[in-house]
Amino acid sequence: MSLITRRALVTGAAASAGLLLSGCDQVAQVPALRKILFSGEIMNRGLQRALSNRDALAPEFSAADMSPRFRVNGTHNPNTPDYTAMVAENFAHWRLQVGGLVARPLSLSIAQLRGLPARTQITRHDCVEGWSAIGKWHGPRLGMLLKAAGIRDAARYVVFTCADLYGGAPYYESIDLVDAFHPQTIMAWALNDHVLDVGHGAPVRLRVERQLGYKHAKYVMRIDAVDSLAKVGLGKGGYWEDHVDYDWYAGI
Amino acid sequence: MTTATPPSVPVDAAPATRTIYRHRIATRLWHWINAITIFIMIGSGLTILNAHPHLYWGAYGANFDHPWLNTIHWPSYVTIPAHYNLAIARRWHLLFALVLAFGLLGYMIASLANRHFLRDLRVRLRELSAANLWHDFREHLAFRFHDPADPTAYNIFQKLSYVLVIFGLIPTMILTGLAMSPGMDAAWPWLLDLFGGRQSARSVHFIAAAGLTGFIVIHLVLVILAGPINEVRSMLTGRWRVPEDAA
Numbered sequence: 001m002s003l004i005t006r007r008a009l010v011t012g013a014a015a016s017a018g019l020l021l022s023g024c025d026q027v028a029q030v031p032a033l034r035k036i037l038f039s040g041e042i043m044n045r046g047l048q049r050a051l052s053n054r055d056a057l058a059p060e061f062s063a064a065d066m067s068p069r070f071r072v073n074g075t076h077n078p079n080t081p082d083y084t085a086m087v088a089e090n091f092a093h094w095r096l097q098v099g100g101l102v103a104r105p106l107s108l109s110i111a112q113l114r115g116l117p118a119r120t121q122i123t124r125h126d127c128v129e130g131w132s133a134i135g136k137w138h139g140p141r142l143g144m145l146l147k148a149a150g151i152r153d154a155a156r157y158v159v160f161t162c163a164d165l166y167g168g169a170p171y172y173e174s175i176d177l178v179d180a181f182h183p184q185t186i187m188a189w190a191l192n193d194h195v196l197d198v199g200h201g202a203p204v205r206l207r208v209e210r211q212l213g214y215k216h217a218k219y220v221m222r223i224d225a226v227d228s229l230a231k232v233g234l235g236k237g238g239y240w241e242d243h244v245d246y247d248w249y250a251g252i
Numbered sequence: 253m254t255t256a257t258p259p260s261v262p263v264d265a266a267p268a269t270r271t272i273y274r275h276r277i278a279t280r281l282w283h284w285i286n287a288i289t290i291f292i293m294i295g296s297g298l299t300i301l302n303a304h305p306h307l308y309w310g311a312y313g314a315n316f317d318h319p320w321l322n323t324i325h326w327p328s329y330v331t332i333p334a335h336y337n338l339a340i341a342r343r344w345h346l347l348f349a350l351v352l353a354f355g356l357l358g359y360m361i362a363s364l365a366n367r368h369f370l371r372d373l374r375v376r377l378r379e380l381s382a383a384n385l386w387h388d389f390r391e392h393l394a395f396r397f398h399d400p401a402d403p404t405a406y407n408i409f410q411k412l413s414y415v416l417v418i419f420g421l422i423p424t425m426i427l428t429g430l431a432m433s434p435g436m437d438a439a440w441p442w443l444l445d446l447f448g449g450r451q452s453a454r455s456v457h458f459i460a461a462a463g464l465t466g467f468i469v470i471h472l473v474l475v476i477l478a479g480p481i482n483e484v485r486s487m488l489t490g491r492w493r494v495p496e497d498a499a
Contacts, residue, residue, distance in 0.1 A: 009480050013472070020291060024332045028340055037340075040347030047350075052439030059441055061311065069316040124311060124450060126434050128338065129303035131314035132450050210435045245339040251435025252346055 038245075045249040054178055058209035061122040067133040070125075070191065072199035075171070078164035078219055086163075091203045096187070100159070100224030103150030110189070110203050116140040119186050127213040128250065137207050139188035143181040146225065155225035159232050160206055163219035166239050173217040174229055174237040174248070175208055184209040187220065212250035214240050274404055274492035278362035283487055285355050290464065292348045293425075295332030297461060299341035302326050307458055311449030320455070353426045356418075372406055373415055379408045397478050403494045413467060421464045428457035 027033045077083075086094050091110045098106035122136045146158065158180040162171040179185055189196050189204045196202045201218025208215050215238070229235060234242035241248045275283075305326075306319035313319065328334040332344055363369045378384065388407050391397070399405055406414070430436045431443035431453035447453035475483045479495065486492035 009476065017291070018329075020288075021295060021329070021332060021334065024292065024295065024344065025334055028333060028343075037343050037347060040343060040350060043350055044346055048433070048435040048439065052435065056438040058434060058438045059444060065311060067312045067314065067317065071314045071316060124434075124437075126432075126450065127304070127314075128342070130300065130432075130454060131304050131306075132312045133314045134312045210438045212434060240339070245337075245343065247339075247342065247346075252433040 041247040041249055044247075044252050048249075048251050049178070055183055056210075058123055058184055061124065061134050063122065063136070065134055066122060066136065066192070070133045070135045070200070071131075073127060073213065075164035075218060077198050078162075080163065080165060083163045083219070087198060087202070094203055096204060096220065097222045098145055098149045098224075099222065100226050101152040101155040102146070102225055103152065104148075106145065106149045108145075113140065113187070113204060114189055116144070119184070121184055121186070121207070121209070123184065123207070123209045125213055125216070128246065136192050137186065137188040138190035138193075139186040139204065139207070141183065142185045142187055142206070142223070143183075145187065145223065146180060149225075151225045154227045157226050157229055157232075157237070159222075159224045159226055159229075159237075160217035160220050161222040161224070162217050163221050167243070170221070171217060171219070171239050172233055173206070173215055173239070174226075174232060175206075175211070175215065179208050179210065182208070182210065187223075210251050214238070214246065215250050269496075270494040271491050272404060272494060273490050274486050275490045276366055276368065277490070278359060278366060279368060280487055280490060282355055282359035282362075285351065289348050289351045289355065290468070292332060292344055293352060294461065294465060295330060296341040296344035296348070298326040299331040299333065299336060300338065300345060301458065302331065302336060303338045307455040308451040309448070309455060310451055311444070313451035313454075321458075323458075349426070349429055352422070356422055356426070360418075373411055373418070375408070375411050375415065379411070384408060395477055397474070398495055404492075413470070417464065417467055421460050421467070424460040425457060425464065428453040428460065432457065 028037060094110055096106075096108045096113060098108070118138050118140050120136065120138045122134060124132050124134050126132050142158070155177065157174045157176050159172060159174045162173075164171050175185070184207065186207045187204050188201075188207045191197070191200050196205065201220075204220050205218040206216050206220060226232065229237040229248075233239065236242045237248045238246070240246040301323060302325060305323040306313070306315075307321040307323070308317055308319050328336075331341070333340050360369075385408060388409055391407070392409065397407060397410075399407065427443060428447055430440070431447050432450055437444055437450070444450060444453070447456055482493050482495070
């Protein structure tokens with residue numbers, strides 16, 4: 001094996017590595033290949049659902065395990081005139097609407113929401129970026145609200161519409177009924193024994209503990225039961241899913 | 253006119269090159285699937301790491317916590333995609349994670365069935381003796397990678413590195429990857445106990461990836477030193493020419 005051939009081989013290997021790298025970017029642009037690339041989400045969701053009990057709990061921690069400081073992420077303050085006015089009056093006229101495919105739509109004041117039986121859980125929040133923070137959340141179970149509203153059999157998903165704006169429109173997210181009725185899925189109004197502050201999603205945010213942070217909608221204004229995600233946003237069920245190709249199923 | 257007696261030619265001066273069937277189909281298939289898969293996993297993994305290039309020990313870890321390592325910002329010529337896009341990087345990573353995991357499973361079953369593990373990778377106690385390790389080390393320095401008495405056998409460093417990768421590093425990558433999934437943590441809470449929390453699992457994921465990258469570099473260098481055409485051909489067709497120094 002001459003040195004020339006060896007050098008040619010190394011160069012060839014480096015060149016093909018470069019081609020493969022840029023090839024990956026082109027693959028992501030071809031619709032048929034993109035579909036294959038995006039099919040991982042369906043397989044991972046199917047596998048995770050098959051491997052786990054429907055009610056399997058996310059790990060819960062003790063007070064000693066909590067993050068000293070729970071960082072704020074995403075919207076720090078919706079800063080819309082409506083939201084600022086609600087904060088100024090301590091959410092006195094704020095209402096959480098529960099509607100869509102339900103028999104009895106609800107309109108809950110903050111006092112009513114805080115008066116409901118609540119679950120307290122110290123859980124780990126995992127951002128899609130990779131960091132984690134452990135905090136203590138407190139609020140009523142979403143499943144209880146949906147049952148109280150009389151969710152209809154046709155409902156398949158639950159959509160959250162928020163007070164913070166992304167690209168001029170309210171942030172939105174959705175989960176299916178497996179997660180909506182999971183025991184740890186709550187509408188949290190307190191973090192670390194304090195009423196939820198603006199940075200963390202006041203007055204109420206979703207906690208869906210088996211999924212990543214972007215699913216945990218903050219500043220929730222409306223909860224709607226729907227039969228399909230086709231009419232929600234651009235059809236993929238959430239702001240990040242519609243606009244930046246994030247997975248709708250964020251259990252991984 | 254004189255007749256000179258030709259000098260006697262040794263019979264083994266030009267030995268017929270001996271070609272043997274060295275790598276079976278399961279090994280070859282898995283090798284090339286992995287070559288592509290691990291390339292994609294490292295590239296997309298570096299994009300994902302760029303999203304938060306800080307590593308922590310324990311269950312939690314974020315901006316206000318103390319990282320044990322701040323990595324560099326990985327440049328676009330090693331990341332997939334080249335331009336930062338966490339969503340697309342995750343699509344690549346989480347699809348090929350399935351190829352990596354089920355590929356390993358398939359290869360392991362096949363290698364038990366075709367006795368590749370037992371025949372080629374089983375490390376015998378005598379091979380671990382200091383004398384043998386030292387001998388093989390010196391042979392490596394002399395670029396002699398094959399035992400003349402048994403040229404098809406892997407040497408001890410080959411065995412140990414393949415065993416480390418197949419039974420150590422790749423399973424660690426898969427398990428730490430699963431431990432980072434909030435869904436899997438609910439399904440299999442023991443994943444967190446195994447690694448000491450999600451952020452520890454994330455750190456171990458990075459360390460194992462660095463180990464795997466180191467293996468790949470050494471592997472490629474040794475393939476080049478051992479004769480790349482013969483080595484690559486044997487991984488494509490299974491046929492391997494026994495090197496003359498070991499014939």
